[in-house]
């Protein structure tokens with residue numbers, strides 16, 4: 001918890017650091033800590049009546065409620081904590097501009113959003129990794145520029161929006177895109193305290209708070225007042241803190257050592273080190289300030305693969321930083337390095353089970369759900385979306401925000417004479433307004449149902465199958481899908497991973513997936529159907545794609561045809577990936593694909609290169625036929 005507190009305090013001292021991303025599992029009291037920090041921030045002075053929190057000393061010259069006269073009345077208020085809910089609309093975030101009124105009445109009417117409310121305060125996004133991509137983009141643009149800019153069809157509003165951005169996320173539920181990760185100044189890993197006394201104290205405080213919040217706050221108020229004073233003092237000292245050339249060179253050395261691209265990490269570390277020095281009451285940045293800043297600024301910026309563990313190697317950091325300021329370390333670590341924690345597989349269950357390694361991966365072709373959905377923006381199946389290209393116009397169901405100007409003008413044209421138009425300008429009425437109908441791509445739920453029975457292991461096919469599934473998982477990561485993993489073997493089916501956005505978790509379960517035993521195909525289909533039904537209740541707009549990896553064989557449980565028919569009747573889109581190999585083939589997977597109404601592919605046809613090859617082969621065959629004919 002100490003890292004998190006430090007990261008929040010440093011940002012409170014110097015908002016230019018760029019915010020904090022708190023990563024941690026549920027139950028690590030992330031939001032409690034954010035609320036506690038807001039409580040200790042010094043109050044702000046605002047122009048009375050301004051909805052955009054202008055400072056009386058320096059009002060925003062572009063303030064939509066302005067211009068404010070020089071001697072405008074001021075009022076103090078506590079620093080706000082504004083929470084952005086994951087399901088918020090763009091209008092809720094940026095504010096809404098009534099384009100209809102602008103077109104029909106000629107007035108600019110702007111309703112401020114959460115970015116305006118958060119100006120000079122804290123903007124808190126719980127589960128920031130679940131936020132729509134385009135909302136994250138808007139949010140980070142505003143955070144970087146200190147301004148929110150809203151434009152709809154030529155009507156625009158701009159206002160100041162400077163805030164301390166705090167996001168929390170549970171990495172088990174999916175990662176942020178790397179370019180968005182980089183926009184957060186600092187990250188901390190929140191872990192539940194292991195030490196029993198600390199855990200008990202956390203619970204005791206929580207109970208005390210729930211029982212009597214007023215008394216609880218009063219009890220800690222003295223401590224909070226002291227922290228608020230220290231923050232205010234550090235802010236005042238900030239501009240005077242010196243970063244000399246040696247400190248800047250040390251920062252550059254550390255960034256180079258961790259393979260960080262670009263200069264953003266250097267800048268963030270320098271700013272955080274300055275804030276750290278100011279917080280200590282010092283007037284120059286030292287090695288220790290740089291170390292404290294680097295620990296928080298580097299973990300999400302170092303070069304890493306999507307499936308590497310999070311966090312920072314502190315030993316590497318100390319080596320990059322060189323000797324401490326206060327003389328050489330007399331007592332180098334006497335412990336020999338401990339062996340890496342054993343990651344592989346655990347016990348392999350029954351004696352005939354094995355855990356085959358993951359075979360070669362490849363760039364997978366895009367599998368998609370037929371038809372058009374209304375799901376979350378992504379890169380897989382076709383869908384009606386907020387973004388994407390315009391495919392037509394429609395009457396708006398509520399306030400229009402994405403006005404289709406041509407369609408609006410066309411709708412008004414037949415009524416001009418009746419409306420008494422005399423000049424060159426069209427006379428518009430609200431009823432004329434049309435909005436764009438756009439089409440783009442949505443993300444989906446890709447549920448993998450994998451045959452992990454003994455026949456797959458015996459023929460050493462499981463390596464290739466795991467490689468193929470991992471390739472499809474990497475593809476799902478790029479396309480922003482949710483994924484799930486179910487395997488069937490032995491006496492039944494097992495949900496290895498319920499639907500999640502964490503492709504990392506799926507890859508890890510896949511790596512550890514044991515193989516062996518009989519082939520209960522019908523049980524697998526039934527388990528997948530049940531999982532899809534559960535997920536439809538939780539996330540109804542997300543269309544699923546069932547990817548069944550099998551050779552079509554079944555040696556245990558009932559006949560698969562009935563279970564396949566039920567999936568088909570429920571309209572579940574499916575792809576059967578046939579992994580049958582060898583000279584004599586039974587073609588059972590093809591029959592199963594027919595029963596499911598599924599697309600049918602052989603394992604070897606999953607890669608983009610194979611697809612390109614087969615397209616070429618078809619073209620060449622046609623060309624040859626053409627020449628012959």
Ligand SMILES: [Zn+2]
Nearest residue numbers: 050052054063
């Ligand atoms: Zn104002």
